[in-house]
Amino acid sequence: MALKMNAAELTAFLLAEFPQVADEFDITDLSAARLEVALRVGDKHLRPGGTVSGPSMFALADVAAYLHILSLIGPKALAVTTNCGIDFMRKPSAGVDLLCKNEVVKLGRSLAVCQSLIYSTDQTQPVARANLTYSIPRDG
Amino acid sequence: MALKMNAAELTAFLLAEFPQVADEFDITDLSAARLEVALRVGDKHLRPGGTVSGPSMFALADVAAYLHILSLIGPKALAVTTNCGIDFMRKPSAGVDLLCKNEVVKLGRSLAVCQSLIYSTDQTQPVARANLTYSIPRDG
Amino acid sequence: MALKMNAAELTAFLLAEFPQVADEFDITDLSAARLEVALRVGDKHLRPGGTVSGPSMFALADVAAYLHILSLIGPKALAVTTNCGIDFMRKPSAGVDLLCKNEVVKLGRSLAVCQSLIYSTDQTQPVARANLTYSIPRDG
Amino acid sequence: MALKMNAAELTAFLLAEFPQVADEFDITDLSAARLEVALRVGDKHLRPGGTVSGPSMFALADVAAYLHILSLIGPKALAVTTNCGIDFMRKPSAGVDLLCKNEVVKLGRSLAVCQSLIYSTDQTQPVARANLTYSIPRDG
Numbered sequence: 001m002a003l004k005m006n007a008a009e010l011t012a013f014l015l016a017e018f019p020q021v022a023d024e025f026d027i028t029d030l031s032a033a034r035l036e037v038a039l040r041v042g043d044k045h046l047r048p049g050g051t052v053s054g055p056s057m058f059a060l061a062d063v064a065a066y067l068h069i070l071s072l073i074g075p076k077a078l079a080v081t082t083n084c085g086i087d088f089m090r091k092p093s094a095g096v097d098l099l100c101k102n103e104v105v106k107l108g109r110s111l112a113v114c115q116s117l118i119y120s121t122d123q124t125q126p127v128a129r130a131n132l133t134y135s136i137p138r139d140g
Numbered sequence: 141m142a143l144k145m146n147a148a149e150l151t152a153f154l155l156a157e158f159p160q161v162a163d164e165f166d167i168t169d170l171s172a173a174r175l176e177v178a179l180r181v182g183d184k185h186l187r188p189g190g191t192v193s194g195p196s197m198f199a200l201a202d203v204a205a206y207l208h209i210l211s212l213i214g215p216k217a218l219a220v221t222t223n224c225g226i227d228f229m230r231k232p233s234a235g236v237d238l239l240c241k242n243e244v245v246k247l248g249r250s251l252a253v254c255q256s257l258i259y260s261t262d263q264t265q266p267v268a269r270a271n272l273t274y275s276i277p278r279d280g
Numbered sequence: 281m282a283l284k285m286n287a288a289e290l291t292a293f294l295l296a297e298f299p300q301v302a303d304e305f306d307i308t309d310l311s312a313a314r315l316e317v318a319l320r321v322g323d324k325h326l327r328p329g330g331t332v333s334g335p336s337m338f339a340l341a342d343v344a345a346y347l348h349i350l351s352l353i354g355p356k357a358l359a360v361t362t363n364c365g366i367d368f369m370r371k372p373s374a375g376v377d378l379l380c381k382n383e384v385v386k387l388g389r390s391l392a393v394c395q396s397l398i399y400s401t402d403q404t405q406p407v408a409r410a411n412l413t414y415s416i417p418r419d420g
Numbered sequence: 421m422a423l424k425m426n427a428a429e430l431t432a433f434l435l436a437e438f439p440q441v442a443d444e445f446d447i448t449d450l451s452a453a454r455l456e457v458a459l460r461v462g463d464k465h466l467r468p469g470g471t472v473s474g475p476s477m478f479a480l481a482d483v484a485a486y487l488h489i490l491s492l493i494g495p496k497a498l499a500v501t502t503n504c505g506i507d508f509m510r511k512p513s514a515g516v517d518l519l520c521k522n523e524v525v526k527l528g529r530s531l532a533v534c535q536s537l538i539y540s541t542d543q544t545q546p547v548a549r550a551n552l553t554y555s556i557p558r559d560g
Contacts, residue, residue: 089526
């Protein structure tokens, strides 16, 4: 499957549409088979006890899935998250970036389904596992 | 089932343990059967298009479930979210607080399960549905 | 919201469309707010150790959600399950029927979302919690 | 990670513990990284319209995860499913076996987390995606 947006185009899109959060994320790899996005972990993502918050991991999985779908269908579509499941499996490291590896397992006309694993970049085992469903609007 | 912490004690606990986010949340009702928590929606919770972000709704459901479990088991336990499922069902209103109504459907020795509905306070139908599982550490 | 099918019509529909399993299920209560369906637990639903199998509980939650949606939209639509989440919380009793209490929390044009609690009829606490999403086909 | 049970031992275990369903499943590949199990699709797995039922796919994902965990921890443990999430993505082919490819993404002392993709053996794209959590009892 051919990409309709490359990493630079996705980054520009993120900056234009989500300026509040765009600087937290870095696309580190992109193909039809896999998108990798890093979360630059800062103070606002941390929780007492030295770990990254659950909402930060949710946000990372959501951005990864969203950008991957956009890379396949192009920028005009406004996909909306309809369902998300996450298993929090290990404690993320506090001062270390997170990396989300996303896969699009279904790209239908009205629904897309993604799954991803999230890693602390200093650990070999994933800290979380996520699945997300997006509703894709029909063209008008 | 008797409560081991009341709303004032939970609020003090939240302020002590999660100072970064405590002022975003207000406990508006508490019983063994139901905890209601409001998210004071501010600029940082918004998304372009005039809506509240998914991570903000996740954070609200997570706080509601966590506080409800603590109210039933007391402050010494350090419960950890292990699984979360959310359905995003309607678009939240942008300038309006969210209200999460949580129910503890299982309180076991090692796992607790909660479910909740999230409302924009100007809408009658829920904007999201969530379920969360917490792992409860054994006493040492 | 008015019902478009009553319990007798749903039972006839189940018998016509799903003859292999229709005799396992009994609609015991129906309103727009709640559908209750019993699973008549027989040998084929049991697992060693004296409990009801997970797939049997999944099937019960799926039938309950499906029939409830049909009662609200009528028999012509062919809704399809797209997502299901279940928490198995307690051990069901072996020789005892299960009762599923379902609620439709969203009924949109293209997606419907349900949640339910499943009880062994000799226990007061639920044995499982489920959420299901159905895709509703557009009219041709 | 070394296997504590091989495919023949898992098959014998399934036959001894779950005699009602053991003959429906075939382990076709096993390593620490991946377990593949086939469901021999028969009449009882079918639904009108020529497809395999949701409960049959749930049962397949559950057996795959269970056997994979057992292969890693050995036969003495009695793991119990606590949570399952499934996305039904495409229509399975009616007269064709299903193949489930499972991965254990966390194996902790008290919780194990698996994820899997399910294929109709005549299609290249997966028909379903599942994640399951098992509670592992502590030794007495």
